[in-house]
Structure formats: C-alpha cells, structure tokens
Amino acid sequence: MPLIELRDVVRHYQLGSVEVRALDGVSLSIEAGEFVAIMGQSGSGKSTLMNMLGCLDNPSSGLFLIDGADAGHLDADELAALRRERFGFIFQRYHLLPHLDARGNAALPSVYAGEGVAARGRRAEALLRRLGLGDRLHHRPNELSGGQQQRVSIARALMNGGQIILADEPTGALDSASGAELLALLRELNAAGHTVIIVTHDPSVAAHARRVIELRDGRVIRDAGTPPDHVPPARPAERPRERRGLQRLQVQWREAMATAWLSLKGNRLRTALSMLGISIGIASVVSIVALTSAARSTFEGEFASQMSGRIWLWTGNANLPQGLQPPPFTPAQADALAALPGVSGLMRERQTAVQARHGSREAFTQAMAANASLLADRRLKVSQGRDFNAYELSSGAQVILLDVEAAKKLFKTPEAAVGRSLLVSSGDAAGMGGVPVALPFTVVGVVESASQLGFSFGDDRLYVPDKTFRTKLDARATMGAFAVNLERDAEPQQVVAQIKHRLRALRGSEDFSMWVGDEAFRKMQTFNAAFAALLAGVGAIALLVGGVGVMNIMLVSVSERTREIGIRMAVGARQGDVRLQFLIEAVVLCCLGGLVGVALSWLAAQALNAAQQTLHVSVSWQALAVAFGVSSAVGLVFGTVPARRAAALSPVDALARE
Numbered sequence: 320m321p322l323i324e325l326r327d328v329v330r331h332y333q334l335g336s337v338e339v340r341a342l343d344g345v346s347l348s349i350e351a352g353e354f355v356a357i358m359g360q361s362g363s364g365k366s367t368l369m370n371m372l373g374c375l376d377n378p379s380s381g382l383f384l385i386d387g388a389d390a391g392h393l394d395a396d397e398l399a400a401l402r403r404e405r406f407g408f409i410f411q412r413y414h415l416l417p418h419l420d421a422r423g424n425a426a427l428p429s430v431y432a433g434e435g436v437a438a439r440g441r442r443a444e445a446l447l448r449r450l451g452l453g454d455r456l457h458h459r460p461n462e463l464s465g466g467q468q469q470r471v472s473i474a475r476a477l478m479n480g481g482q483i484i485l486a487d488e489p490t491g492a493l494d495s496a497s498g499a500e501l502l503a504l505l506r507e508l509n510a511a512g513h514t515v516i517i518v519t520h521d522p523s524v525a526a527h528a529r530r531v532i533e534l535r536d537g538r539v540i541r542d543a544g545t546p547p548d549h550v551p552p553a554r555p556a557e558r559p560r561e562r563r564g565l566q567r568l569q570v571q572w573r574e575a576m577a578t579a580w581l582s583l584k585g586n587r588l589r590t591a592l593s594m595l596g597i598s599i600g601i602a603s604v605v606s607i608v609a610l611t612s613a614a615r616s617t618f619e620g621e622f623a624s625q626m627s628g629r630i631w632l633w634t635g636n637a638n639l640p641q642g643l644q645p646p647p648f649t650p651a652q653a654d655a656l657a658a659l660p661g662v663s664g665l666m667r668e669r670q671t672a673v674q675a676r677h678g679s680r681e682a683f684t685q686a687m688a689a690n691a692s693l694l695a696d697r698r699l700k701v702s703q704g705r706d707f708n709a710y711e712l713s714s715g716a717q718v719i720l721l722d723v724e725a726a727k728k729l730f731k732t733p734e735a736a737v738g739r740s741l742l743v744s745s746g747d748a749a750g751m752g753g754v755p756v757a758l759p760f761t762v763v764g765v766v767e768s769a770s771q772l773g774f775s776f777g778d779d780r781l782y783v784p785d786k787t788f789r790t791k792l793d794a795r796a797t798m799g800a801f802a803v804n805l806e807r808d809a810e811p812q813q814v815v816a817q818i819k820h821r822l823r824a825l826r827g828s829e830d831f832s833m834w835v836g837d838e839a840f841r842k843m844q845t846f847n848a849a850f851a852a853l854l855a856g857v858g859a860i861a862l863l864v865g866g867v868g869v870m871n872i873m874l875v876s877v878s879e880r881t882r883e884i885g886i887r888m889a890v891g892a893r894q895g896d897v898r899l900q901f902l903i904e905a906v907v908l909c910c911l912g913g914l915v916g917v918a919l920s921w922l923a924a925q926a927l928n929a930a931q932q933t934l935h936v937s938v939s940w941q942a943l944a945v946a947f948g949v950s951s952a953v954g955l956v957f958g959t960v961p962a963r964r965a966a967a968l969s970p971v972d973a974l975a976r977e
C-alpha cells in the first residue's frame with residue numbers, strides 16, 4: 320500500500336469571478352522511504368501540492384489517502400494530529416519563532432504532543448547536537464546563520480519522528496556550501512528510513528532525488544513513478560508516544576502561560592499601556608466600593624444611633640392658623656405617651672436661656688436639664704473631668720457640665736474649666752419669681768460629641784442635673800418638644816398612629832408635629848445605596864473601556880503574529896491550543912492590570928486615611944479577590960474574539976503572511 324496517494328486531486332481558488340486551478344487533476348502515489356523532488360516553474364502549483372501532501376490544506380475535490388485512509392475530508396484538529404504524528408516541515412525561510420532559542424524551536428512540535436518540558440528539552444538537545452549545533456542551543460534565530468537556522472528547522476521536523484519530511488525550496492535561501500550540506504543531511508535521513516519530498520526549481524537539487532515529479536499549470540507532466548528497485552525501509556522512523564489526558568493539559572497550559580509571558584514581555588510599552596486601561600477600571604471600581612462602604616458604615620452608623628428608634632414631637636404644625644402658638648406639652652401628656660405599647664421611654668428635652676459668667680468672660684446660651692442617661696442619649700462623651708454622680712443628680716446640687724464650645728468661651732481652654740466655678744443666671748427668671756439671680760455652679764466636666772463625624776444637637780451648651788434645673792433655673796414643668804424612644808421590635812408607624820390618637824384626645828386637636836427617625840434613616844439608606852451603585856457603574860464603564868482596549872491590542876497581536884500561529888499549526892498545534900494561548904494572554908494581561916489597579920486603590924486609601932481621620936477606608940482581601948475575578952472575566956470576555964480569530968486561521972494562509 321502506498322504511503323501517500325492522490326487520485327485526480329483538484330485545488331482551486333476562487334478569486335472574484337475567476338477560478339484559479341492551482342492543482343488540476345493530480346494523481347500520484349508515493350511509497351514509504353522514497354526521496355522525491357517536485358519540480359516546475361513558478362506558479363505551476365508546487366507549493367499547493369506540498370501543502371496538500373503535508374495536510375496543511377484540503378483538496379477541493381479528488382481523493383487524498385495516507386496509508387490508505389482518507390485524509391481529504393478531515394477537520395482542522397484531525398489534520399493537525401496527522402501533521403504532528405507524521406510530518407516534518409522544512410521551509411525555505413526556516414520559519415523559526417524569533418523569541419525562542421534553538422532548543423525551544425526544535426522542541427516545539429512535542430509541546431503539542433504533550434511531552435513534558437524536561438523530556439522534550441533533552442531530546443531537542445540531542446537532535447541539535449547530532450546536527451552539529453551543540454554549541455548553539457541557546458541562540459535565538461537572529462543569532463544563527465541561514466544554514467544553522469535550517470538545521471534547527473530539521474531538528475524541529477525530526478522532533479516528533481518526522482516520518483515524512485516535506486521541504487519547500489529548502490536550499491532557496493542558503494549559500495551553495497550550506498545548501499550542499501543540507502542536501503547531504505536529507506539524503507542521510509532518507510537512508511535512515513524517512514520519506515523525503517522536496518520542492519525545487521533547481522535541477523541540480525532535484526538530481527539528489529531518486530524520482531522527479533514535474534508540474535505545469537497544476538498538472539503532472541512528468542513522473543516516472545516509484546523506482547523499480549525501491550526498497551521500503553526496514554523499520555519505520557520511530558516517533559515518541561503522544562501524551563493524553565492530564566499531562567497534555569498541563570503541558571498545554573504551561574506553554575500558553577509561557578508564550579503569553581514572553582509576548583507580554585516582548586512588547587513592554589504596549590503591555591503597560593493596555594494594562595493601564597484595566598488598572599484604571601479596577602482601581603476606580605475598588606476605590607469607589609471601598610469609599611462608599613466606608614462612608615456608609617460611618618454615616619449610617621452615626622445616623623442610626625442618632626435617629627433610629629426615636630420619634631420626635633414638638634408643638635405646632637403647618638395646618639394651624641398663622642400666629643397661633645399651641646400650648647406646650649404637659650407632664651401628664653408625656654407620661655400618657657410613655658405608657659403606650661411599643662414605647663420604652665421618653666427623652667424630655669428641657670432647656671432654658673441662661674447667662675453664664677466667669678470673671679470678665681460671659682456667654683449667653685442654653686442650659687439643658689440632664690438625667691443619668693444624658694451622655695448616652697445625646698451621644699456625648701466626657702473629655703475633661705467627669706459626669707454627674709448619683710448624689711448630684713438627686714440633690715439639686717449646683718454642678719454643671721460644659722460643652723467644649725462653652726468651655727472655650729468661658730475658660731479659654733476646656734482643661735482650665737474643670738473644678739472652677741461659674742455664675743449662671745436664668746434668662747427666664749419669671750418662673751422663679753421675677754428676680755434674676757446669679758447662682759454659683761461648679762464645673763465637674765467638659766463634654767463633647769462622641770460622634771466621629773461631629774454630629775450633635777447644637778453646640779455651646781450647659782448641662783445641669785434635672786432636679787437642679789427645676790428648682791434653681793426654670794420651674795415650669797411643661798415642654799415644647801421631646802422624643803419618644805421606641806422598643807426594639809416596635810413598628811414605628813403603629814406607634815406614630817397611637818401617639819397621634821392619644822395626643823389628639825388629650826390636647827383636643829392635632830396641634831403638634833412628629834418626625835420619625837427610622838423613616839428618614841431608611842430614605843437616606845436608599846439614597847446612599849443608589850449613589851454607590853451609580854458610582855460603581857461609572858467604575859464599571861471605565862473597566863469596560865479598558866476591556867475594549869485589551870481586545871483591540873489582542874487583535875493587533877493576532878494579526879502581527881499570524882505567521883507564528885501558522886508555524887505552530889504546521890507543527891501540530893490544535894485550534895484549541897491557539898485559542899488558549901491568546902485567551903491566556905488576554906487574561907494574564909487583565910490580571911496584571913487588575914493587580915496594579917488594586918495596588919493603586921490601596922495606595923489611594925492609605926493616602927486618604929493619612930490625610931483625615933473621619934473616614935477609615937480599607938481595601939480588603941475580598942476586594943483583591945473580586946478584582947482578580949473581574950479582571951479574569953474581562954480578559955475572558957474581551958480575549959475571546961481575538962482568540963477565536965487566531966484559531967480560525969488556515970495554516971496555509973497564516974504561513975504565507977509576511
């Protein structure tokens with residue numbers, strides 16, 4: 320059975336309305352171990368025939384058999400497998416990969432056969448040594464002479480066995496000495512059992528072959544057939560076993576990673592610029608998320624502690640006739656509300672205008688009645704001195720707490736205030752019998768807002784115990800405003816309805832207003848969430864733009880490396896191998912960009928934290944993981960089109976591209 324058989328093979332190209340018949344009914348058969356030269360003028364169809372024989376191309380019609388099996392209707396990956404297993408190509412212009420050294424180039428075919436790094440390196444080295452390149456293992460193609468490059472490509476052709484060696488004008492680019500050397504090598508290989516088919520237009524080269532096939536206009540015009548004294552080789556050229564499963568997968572990924580890395584490293588500026596797009600996208604998303612979540616946890620925490628669980632009440636509302644001043648709430652009304660279900664207690668806010676004096680310094684301000692829960696209710700903390708003690712709260716002692724502002728006004732610094740005494744006279748002395756008297760008070764402490772954001776219900780105040788307030792400053796027990804504290808699981812709307820109902824009954828009309836903290840809080844939360852989503856959307860758009868940039872660069876990369884793709888396919892790369900290579904490159908590019916982006920936002924967070932204390936922004940490990948995931952996804956999404964385009968290239972077209 321012939322090794323290769325063609326029966327009436329036609330290969331035509333459609334150029335617009337013109338049909339070019341590059342091969343026009345070629346029939347021939349080649350036995351294993353033959354040395355065949357294909358001759359003919361330029362344009363006679365030699366290369367087309369060679370591509371057909373080498374399974375780089377399918378015939379348009381006719382029969383193409385290898386070892387008697389139909390090879391004319393195989394898909395791309397099946398053809399790739401045939402090339403890997405049986406063929407070794409030697410090209411006129413060597414077609415070595417410029418970024419790999421001699422050893423890497425020679426070893427390339429076995430990458431796609433799934434052979435491990437160490438094993439294929441050893442075999443490639445042995446082959447190169449046999450071809451006299453033992454001292455050139457780590458030279459790149461541009462550091463080798465033409466003859467040396469051609470020998471590297473012979474090593475590559477032999478790497479997977481090279482049962483059939485196809486050489487298209489192999490001496491075309493060589494000087495005569497190197498050409499003679501190469502032909503001697505091919506003869507040697509033929510003697511060792513390899514089938515050698517060379518294409519040439521040079522009769523002196525063809526003279527080395529034992530059989531010459533001549534083409535003209537796509538037809539065979541001379542072919543003496545297999546020499547009658549041809550002896551098939553005793554044993555077929557040995558070839559390494561193809562690996563499958565996990566090991567092949569591992570080799571495939573490793574090669575894709577290594578190639579991606581080399582390519583990214585080889586185009587540093589371009590890599591950096593396309594990374595920049597992704598970095599900016601990731602940095603903006605991560606920073607925005609970190610910033611809004613920091614802002615939310617701080618603001619919402621503050622607002623929640625101030626507002627939620629409380630209903631404020633005050634007299635008067637917009638529906639009342641102009642000028643009508645409703646009477647203040649009485650203690651009985653407040654107590655009635657305190658007894659309602661869902662209400663845990665009241666925050667009575669009683670205050671009066673006072674004049675405070677220390678030496679020549681004085682302040683007109685508000686004095687507020689304080690009970691034991693004053694500091695907690697109003698989110699205050701003692702910054703100097705101490706809080707009122709139980710005795711002071713119950714005895715009517717003339718002690719006072721100052722707000723920081725008030726302390727500064729009266730004593731210059733808060734530190735100076737504690738332990739000193741003040742004269743306080745009630746502005747509304749009418750309630751005390753009409754005589755404004757200045758009473759001495761001892762400052763026990765200075766308070767300030769415990770809120771990180773500095774929220775407080777008014778600055779510049781004095782606080783005196785409730786008992787003292789009622790007996791010494793303002794005897795009226797009525798209130799213009801107070802707040803109802805809700806029980807934990809109370810439904811604010813129900814309590815509001817009950818309060819309304821109850822107060823209307825007690826006061827005779829609805830002459831008061833209410834403000835529910837939880838509602839305002841919830842509204843604020845919704846607004847915050849919407850705002851955060853909007854900002855994150857802006858970041859996502861930045862990321863999208865970065866992704867488009869990566870796609871663009873990858874498309875450029877594919878078209879620049881078309882020949883590389885062709886070479887890889889010629890030595891047996893599957894479409895999946897090529898696809899993976901470009902996909903990995905896009906993903907690596909995006910992940911690097913993502914890492915830089917996270918680093919940038921981390922730096923920005925540190926700078927922001929160093930510049931102010933109100934917000935603490937942190938870039939979490941989760942953010943890192945998410946950024947990594949998102950970058951990979953962007954790489955996958957935007958790398959798919961270029962990768963598919965690369966994998967869909969036909970090896971013949973890709974190789975022909977310069």
Ligand code: ADP
Binds near residue numbers: 367
């Ligand atoms: P040779 O290698 O003998 O110089 P080729 O096999 O390269 O000849 O080409 C044979 C004929 O087929 C030529 O006329 C050429 O123009 C045509 N041809 C080859 N490849 C293509 C192609 N991709 N598209 C259109 N025509 C082609």
Ligand code: MG
Binds near residue numbers: 365366367
């Ligand atoms: Mg040609």
